[in-house]
Amino acid sequence: MPQRGPGPAPAPAPADAERAASVRAITEQLAGVRGPLLPVLHEVVATHGYVHDDDVPVVADVLNLSRADVLGVLSFYHDFRRTPPAAHRVSLCRAEACQARGAEATVAAASDRFGGSTAVEVGEVFCLGNCALGPSGTLDGALHGRLTPERLDALTEGWEA
Ligand code: FES
Incomplete structure (x- = not known):
């Protein structure tokens, strides 16, 4: 993606x-x-x-x-950024276990909220080893489980959209 x-x-x-x-x-x-x-x-x-x-x-x-x-x-190699990073980064797991636990709703919510933002980047990952607590993701590198759209909103409150 x-x-x-x-x-x-x-x-x-x-x-x-x-x-x-x-x-x-x-x-x-x-x-x-x-x-x-x-x-x-x-x-x-x-x-x-x-x-x-x-x-x-x-x-x-x-x-x-x-x-x-x-x-x-x-x-x-895409890992070598060519532009300055955004202030915040959301990485959401889209692997099977997280999909089964509703990850796509969180992905859609993140895309709706931060799409077009220059302050927040949204990307995808495939399994963070936190499957039992999915949907999982990282916010500025910190791992979070049970990342529902509501929880994502709460955890990123104040992030410029
Ligand atoms: S499938 Fe999402 S953390 Fe493993």
Whole structure:
């Protein structure tokens, strides 16, 4: 399922010199590991939340790769965000056990409430190991069970829709 919520991503702000220096330091620190590109990109996302277009030439330069090499990896793996993350994230389980416990109603409620929001991203996951307490999901990374539409509303009260 494509991510719901933010709609078309806004263009990221240009990277600044401080960010470029940070990305360069991250890349230089990991340049010696085997297959450094993936670890570098993971660390850039962990540190800055996403990989900015302006990070690409910095990483390519340090690793002696072409920009196309870096962009190819970035576009292949969806876990490498290319835009700033939303303030909040809802991930709802859509695997069988949660579906049997009414997950689709929660998915529909989340889509209705946060569809078009730039502040809340809604995505799907497939089993969080919390099947007995389904429907399950995570809110900003915290696991929740019995996530009915009403409970979702209560737990996300105040989140900008
Ligand atoms: S099926 Fe949803 S947590 Fe396992």
